[in-house]
Amino acid sequence: TQLLEQSPQFLSIQEGENLTVYCNSSSVFSSLQWYRQEPGEGPVLLVTVVTGGEVKKLKRLTFQFGDARKDSSLHITAAQPGDTGLYLCAAAFGNEKLTFGTGTRLTIIP
Amino acid sequence: NAGVTQTPKFQVLKTGQSMTLQCAQDMNHEYMSWYRQDPGMGLRLIHYSVGAGITDQGEVPNGYNVSRSTTEDFPLRLLSAAPSQTSVYFCASRSGATGNTIYFGEGSWLTVV
Numbered sequence: 001t002q003l004l005e006q007s008p009q010f011l012s013i014q015e016g017e018n019l020t021v022y023c024n025s026s027s028v029f030s031s032l033q034w035y036r037q038e039p040g041e042g043p044v045l046l047v048t049v050v051t052g053g054e055v056k057k058l059k060r061l062t063f064q065f066g067d068a069r070k071d072s073s074l075h076i077t078a079a080q081p082g083d084t085g086l087y088l089c090a091a092a093f094g095n096e097k098l099t100f101g102t103g104t105r106l107t108i109i110p
Numbered sequence: 111n112a113g114v115t116q117t118p119k120f121q122v123l124k125t126g127q128s129m130t131l132q133c134a135q136d137m138n139h140e141y142m143s144w145y146r147q148d149p150g151m152g153l154r155l156i157h158y159s160v161g162a163g164i165t166d167q168g169e170v171p172n173g174y175n176v177s178r179s180t181t182e183d184f185p186l187r188l189l190s191a192a193p194s195q196t197s198v199y200f201c202a203s204r205s206g207a208t209g210n211t212i213y214f215g216e217g218s219w220l221t222v223v
Contacts, residue, residue, distance in 0.1 A: 004152075006152075009150070030209070031209035033209070033212075040216075040217070041216060041217070042114075042200050042202070042214025042215055042216055042217055043153070043200075043212075043214050044214070045211045045212065048209050048210075048211070050209055088152065088153065090153075090212075092209060097155055097158065097168060097169075098143075098155070098212065099155070099169075100145070100152045100153040100154070101152055102150060102151060102152040103152050
């Protein structure tokens with residue numbers, strides 16, 4: 001069973017600060033997705049990355065896929081309270097199954 | 111725009127009871143799956159299906175059964191509920207390849223006492 005490790009598990013920062021969360025595996029991904037989940041709801045897709053070294057931007061969020069396709073990061077610039085939530089990475093390891101990481105619970109303090 | 115619909119939203123069961131969590135999607139997606147989410151454990155795949163009549167086990171299948179008689183529906187059955195099955199359950203669907211968007215239902219909160 002492939003494992004995805006996310007770090008940190010919890011992160012609480014002040015509004016306006018920058019932050020980075022990480023997603024790592026010992027195995028190569030064929031694709032990786034980042035989701036955000038709010039309390040009482042299902043996860044919602046933010047981005048999919050498929051090419052090693054790929055960088056995608058979504059407003060203040062920057063997603064990077066590692067060159068070796070074993071890691072990914074999510075960087076948030078000038079965090080806002082609306083960014084609060086559980087951030088999940090999910091990877092495909094060449095089959096139909098999608099493996100989820102344990103998540104980073106982010107709290108932005110106004 | 112229904113998307114993925116799960117019922118019930120909340121359920122309390124006694125140990126040993128059986129029940130079915132319903133899941134329906136109206137997007138004609140081939141792939142459907144069930145996950146459970148526990149604190150500190152992320153989402154773990156229970157069962158999945160790549161099309162009507164085809165199902166397969168995920169990471170944590172024990173104690174659960176599924177069937178896929180139609181493209182739209184993918185029910186999850188708990189055969190004899192145990193306290194360890196207390197969790198939040200999410201049904202999801204997607205079209206085509208693994209890298210495509212997965213759409214999740216709103217979740218079903220199950221407590222087994």
